[in-house]
Amino acid sequence: MRRCLSRSLLVCLLFATFARAELPPDYKVVLLTENFPPFNMADNNKNFAREKNISGLSADIVREMFKRADIKYTMTLRFPWDRIYNHTMNTANHGLFSTSLSEARKPLFKWVGPISKYESVLVGLDSSAPLKDLEEAKAYRIGAYQSAAVSQYIERLGFTPQNALRDQENIRKLQSGKIDYWATSDPVWRFYAKEQNATGLRTILSFHTSDLYLALNKDIPDEVVERLQAALDQMRSEGYGTCKKNPELC
Template identity: 40%
Template sequence: MLNKIICRIAFALLPLFAGTTQAADMVQILTQNYPPFSMSASGKNFEREGGINGIDKEVVVEMFKRAEVPYQMTLRFPWSRLQEMAEKQPSFAVYSLSRTVDRESRFKWVGPLSEIQLVLLKTPGNPIVLNSLDDARKYSIGSVEGTSVSQYLAKQNFTVKNVLSNAPAKLQTGEFDLWATTNPAGNYEAGKAGIGKLEVAFAISSTQLYLALNKETPDEVVQKLQSALDQLRKEGFIDQVAARYLNN
């Protein structure tokens, strides 16, 4: 409980801290534990840039450096709160965020950084067979609140249990039947947790991940970042970074 209170206080003070320690044009980049795209090297729920790893993290850092746009990066949670801050706080941004219809007008976008598949995962050998998404209604589903897949299921009137952490282990112990998440993130997390590769019970759709910037971000900054990202992709930098994480 004490740790949660401390985290809330630190999070509440983040905008004040940022405003007193940086130039006005510095971008405050927020991210979450979302392996293999962005994650704490120590497994904590709060990190600064030096303690953050991941595919999109490396791409975003290189993009900002090449575009010569000053920034600070912080990893923390909850995911829904990070999105809210990036939307409402000038000079804030968040990644890795899927560019959905509902989110489109709320941010300025740079990307894509990566591509993901929205899936329902099950443990190996689980006899659940889904021929359609509606077939999943008879089973309990766990997911992280604020993710694109949990929001999609909510719109389809699914009841989804909010999972704050350790989703692969909770799936394995039967706290829910299906894990609504994304791949490769889901199976990457399961592998790191020692669970092993999970099975795709149903593939919902594919989507791409972006850097979402506050709408007050100058168009010039957005264009500089997009040009830098396009150059990184052309050079093969993004593919090389992804291969280091996904081929291990």
């Protein structure tokens, strides 16, 4: 009995020590994101937005996560992805979402998630030839978004995609015959197609499912990562970011 009490007391002391750990009063995480609808996007459809002018499924989850973890933050949407990705990787107290976690990226950041997920697909015209697998697609011209996870994924498989600075450019390239297929994300491509009133497009091949995360600079304290992950886990248990709360994802 005495041994059990000692163990219980030790657990309580450890918990109390963790609970008392506090960040400096002025501590703040600088969050960066991009237009990646419906996960994160500027309300004014521009390539720059701040705070309340950023919306989306992931943006809402990240806000709630920081609120529950009691950690201050700022949120800015910028362009292009390549720049904010490298800036986050090289700048203390910065975070980036929505980001795919790959083996190549894993050691570059600290990670919280998953916050959402998406499907990697090849999009073509209604008249495009069907594809049985990605290997068959290597005989065609593939458009993609520069430095995006989908582009990096197919590059690792031996593709040399025609990378554009804006994902929307691939819709015009596809319709004008400059590329045969567009390597992108679902539901992202559907949002852009609707935005540009583009018709006659369809998913030709679905080839990979990816979770989306909050990527944090490696100098971020572990305490921050743990508090954010605990907040997200609690939110998940309540249905945030799942079919229960967001049937449009399913």
